[in-house]
Amino acid sequence: MAAFLNQLPALIGVVVGVLGTLLTARLNDRAQWARAQSVRWDERRLEAYSEFGRALKEVAMLAHRLTATTRPHSRSLPIDRQRGLELLADADVQRSKSWEGVLLLGDRDTVRAAREWRWAVTQLDRFARGVAAPDFDWAGAVHHVDECRDRFYVAARESLAMGGDDVAQARWLVDRANAPGRAANT
Template sequence: MTAFLNQLPALIGVIVGVLGTLLTARLNDRAQWARALSVRWDERRLDAYSEFGRALKEVHLLAHRLTASSRPSSRAHPIDRATGLELIGQADARRTKAWEAVLLLGDADTVAAAREWRWAVLQLEREARGVAGDGFDWVAAVRRADEGRDRFYVAARAGLTVGSGDVAQARWLIDRQLSA
C-alpha cells in the first residue's frame, strides 16, 4: 500500500497530462474545423459576388451599347437593337441566377449594396429597352450605377476581410470624364 501511495502523485500527473492533451487536441481540432469552414464559405461568397458583378456589369455594358446611337457622346460600340435585346435578356437571366447566390450567401451590408447597384443598373436596362419614360437622365443614372458598384465592392471586400485599400471607380471615372 505504501508503494501505491508513493506512486500516486506520478499517476495523478499522468492522468492530468492525458486529460490536458485530449482537451488541447479537441480545442485545436475545433479551431481548425472552424477555420476550414470559414475559408470554404468565404470562397463560395467570393464566387457568388464575382458572378453577380460580372452578370450585372454585362447588363450595364449592353445597355450602353443599345443606347449608344441615341447618345452622340457615347464611346460604346452600338449594337443592333434586336440582337442587343436578345443579349440583354440572356444577361438578365444570368444576373437573376447570380442574385440568388448573393441573397443566400451574402452578409446584410453586401446584400443591401448589391440591391442598390442592381436597381441602378435596372434603370439603365429600362432605358435601353425603351421603357424608362421621359426625363430620364442617362449621365445621372450611370453615376448611380457606378457608385452602387463601388458600394457593393466595398461591402463585399469588408465581408470577405480583403483589406488592400480603396478601389472605388466612380470618382475616378467622373474625374476622367471631366479631364477628357
C-alpha cells in the same frame, strides 16, 4: 498500500497529462475545422460576389451598346437592336441567377449594397428597352450605377475581410471624364 500512495502523485500527473493532451487536441481540431469552414465559405462568397458583379456589368454594357446611337459622344460600340435585346434577355437571366447566390451567402450590408446596384442597373436596362420615363437622365443614372457598384465592392471586401486601398471607380471616372480635352463618356 504505501507503495501505491507513493505512486499516486505520478499516476495523477499522468492522468492530468492525458486529459490535457486530449483537451488540447480537441480544441486544436475544432479551431482547424472552424478555419477550414471559414475559408470554404469565403471562397463561395467571393465566387457569388464575382458572378453577380459580372452579370450586372454585362447588363450595363449591353444597355450602353443598345443606346449608343442615341447618346452623343458615346464611345460604346452600337449593337443591332434585336440582337442586343436578345443578349440583354440572356444577361438578365444570369443576373437573376447570380442574385440568389448573393442573397444566400452575403451579409446584410453586402446584400443591401447589391440590391441598390441591381436597381440602378435595372434603370439602365429599362431605358435600353424603351420603358423608362421620358425625362430619364442617362448620365446621372450611369453615375449612380458607378456609385452603387463602388458601395457593393466596399461591402463585399469587408464581408470577405479583405484589406487594401480604396478601389472606388466612380470618383475616378468622373475625374477622368472632366479632364481637359475629354468628352464625358456617357
